[in-house]
Amino acid sequence: MFNCFVTFLGALTLPFLYMGPTSWIYKVAQWWCRCLLANAQKYLGISWKIKELPYVQSSSIFLIACAHQSAWETLILTTVFRAPAFVLKNTLMEVPVLGWFFRRMGMIPIHRGKIISKTFIRKAQDVLEQERSIVIFPEGKRVPFGKPVRCHRGIFFLYKTFNLPVLALSLNSGFFWPPRRFFKISGCIEMQGHPLIEPGLDEETFLSTLCTLLQKGNENLAKNIQNKHFSNI
Numbered sequence: 001m002f003n004c005f006v007t008f009l010g011a012l013t014l015p016f017l018y019m020g021p022t023s024w025i026y027k028v029a030q031w032w033c034r035c036l037l038a039n040a041q042k043y044l045g046i047s048w049k050i051k052e053l054p055y056v057q058s059s060s061i062f063l064i065a066c067a068h069q070s071a072w073e074t075l076i077l078t079t080v081f082r083a084p085a086f087v088l089k090n091t092l093m094e095v096p097v098l099g100w101f102f103r104r105m106g107m108i109p110i111h112r113g114k115i116i117s118k119t120f121i122r123k124a125q126d127v128l129e130q131e132r133s134i135v136i137f138p139e140g141k142r143v144p145f146g147k148p149v150r151c152h153r154g155i156f157f158l159y160k161t162f163n164l165p166v167l168a169l170s171l172n173s174g175f176f177w178p179p180r181r182f183f184k185i186s187g188c189i190e191m192q193g194h195p196l197i198e199p200g201l202d203e204e205t206f207l208s209t210l211c212t213l214l215q216k217g218n219e220n221l222a223k224n225i226q227n228k229h230f231s232n233i
Contacts, residue, residue, distance in 0.1 A: 025104050026083045033075040040072075045186030046176055048076060053193040061133045062167045062196070063158055067214050068137035069145055069174025072189060077135055085127040087136040087154075106130070112140065116157055128162060138210060145174030146222060149215040156203050166197040168210055170217025175225055190221045 040046040064084065066073055077084055083105075090109035093099045102109075108123045110116070127134055136158065138151040159166055171191040177184050194213040197206065 022104055022106075025101060029101065029105065030079055033078045037075055037079070040177075040184070044184050046072075046184060046189060047187075048072075048189040048191065050076070050080065051190065051192045053080070061128060061131055061164065063155065063162075063164050064133055064135045064167050064169065065138045065151075065155055065210055065214070066135060066169040067149065067171050067218055068139050068142050069171060070142060070177040070179050072173040072177045073169075073171060073191070076191065081133055081135075083130075084133050084135045085124075087134065106132070108134065110154070116154060121161065124158065124162070128164075134158065138214075142179045143174070145172065145178065149211050149218065151207050151211045151214070153203065153207065155210070156206050159197075159199065159201075159206060160203075163199045165199060166206075166210065168194040168197065168213040168217070170194070170214050170221060172218065172221035172225055175222070187225070190224060192217050192221060 037048075041048075064077065064081065066077065074086065077086075085106050085108055087108045087110055088102070090111050093102055093107070093109045106123070106127050108120060108127065110120055124134060136155050138155045139149060140152045140154075143149070155166070158164075169191055171189065173189045173191075175185065176187050176189050194217060197209055197213075201209065
């Protein structure tokens, strides 16, 4: 009910956002995400902890490669980083109202299973020229909690084309906020950053390094859940 109320309030701002600058849309999007996260903490008992992210205070821009287990990470990343642009599947751009928001915010649509287009590269370049980071889920879709990480090569194309460092983020959100399930599990979601992957690696080394960081990070955070669970028995 609270989520519906927040969404209704956000809808009331549409006429102003249509006429106003893009910066207004970022602020409304962050407000909406913060409200949903606060709602989850108050009514569902889902809190969060973000570890080892010294880079968010920097003015530098990155490719942010995040493990993808639930909708939670899209909310938290919108609030933690300054106006990040997400790489998302092109069908989301056609969703009424939401697609309009995505277009105004400069999100970067991609057609799954197709070669990266010149339009995709141009949109990514536009985002970087605005000094905004790009968020990409290298697994390509949400992966259930506990399943192994498999990175697609699309992120390497961005890494090589724009010569940017990559910030890998592991998490355990899928345990508490599983995809396509109405019921959630109370507890503390953890997200952990890893040392930056600097430019210059070849494709095999880069993808191996990224997948290893995400996989080991996910496993360690999963162990934290198990340890807390058994300690309470």
